[in-house]
Amino acid sequence: MATQGASFGKSTLGRIERRRAVDDVHAAIREAILARRFPPGMRLNVEELSAQLGVSLTPVRSAIQLLAAEGLVDVHSRSGTFVATLTRRDLAETFDIRCALECLAAENAAPGLTSAQIEYAQKQLAILARPIRSDAQRRAHEQANSELHQIVIDAAANKRLADMYESLQAHIAMGRLHSVDQTWQSRLSQEHQEHEEIVEAMQARDPQALVSALRQHIMRAKIALLDSVEADNS
Ligand SMILES: [Zn+2]
Incomplete structure (x- = not known):
């Protein structure tokens, strides 16, 4: 009973933390793009971003998907991910x-x-x-x-x-x-x-x-x- 409770608590906390990490990573990259610290056309490297932000690769990948949906980054399957250039x-x-x-x-x-x-x-x-x-x-x-x-x-x-x-x-x-x-x-x-x-x-x-x-x-x-x-x- 106690073990069950503990593992339930752990998995619930884990989910919340992961979701927060995605939101934080998304907000940080979005802010950098809108402030032009990440200028249009700049290549975004998932490993570098995760090291810089001190998070694992998963929230960075998820955040990039959100940014792509917003039109702020372009994901090219072969050449990589880039800050969108608006024409x-x-x-x-x-x-x-x-x-x-x-x-x-x-x-x-x-x-x-x-x-x-x-x-x-x-x-x-x-x-x-x-x-x-x-x-x-x-x-x-x-x-x-x-x-x-x-x-x-x-x-x-x-x-x-x-x-x-x-x-x-x-x-x-x-x-x-x-x-x-x-x-x-x-x-x-x-x-x-x-x-x-x-x-x-x-x-x-x-x-x-x-x-x-x-x-x-x-x-x-x-x-x-x-x-x-x-x-x-x-
Ligand atoms: Zn107006």
């Missing part, structure tokens, strides 16, 4: 789908937006109005930007739509890395005006105005991003 076409496709999903969500969600959701949107808008002079402020800005868009997605209460939107997030985050330059700073006032229009349409609970404000904002961001990627590659 202009990848980014264009991601932004087109993002636009379609946000507009669909907006159309369905606008009439039923709650006062709490609108207040939360206004709060994000206030954060987005703050000047950006440090990395921390920049991260707060990006966070508020994501939150604002997520309010519309969540308000649509469509799980499939939300899952599809979530699957684009890694590419959207990677795309933002291309825009860390002066053009990004110079676009800020335009971006803020667009966010104001989005929040105004939310306040009015006007589906057409919200769809139009979101489409203009996302398509402008797409063009600006594609321009900066072209500049990067040249």
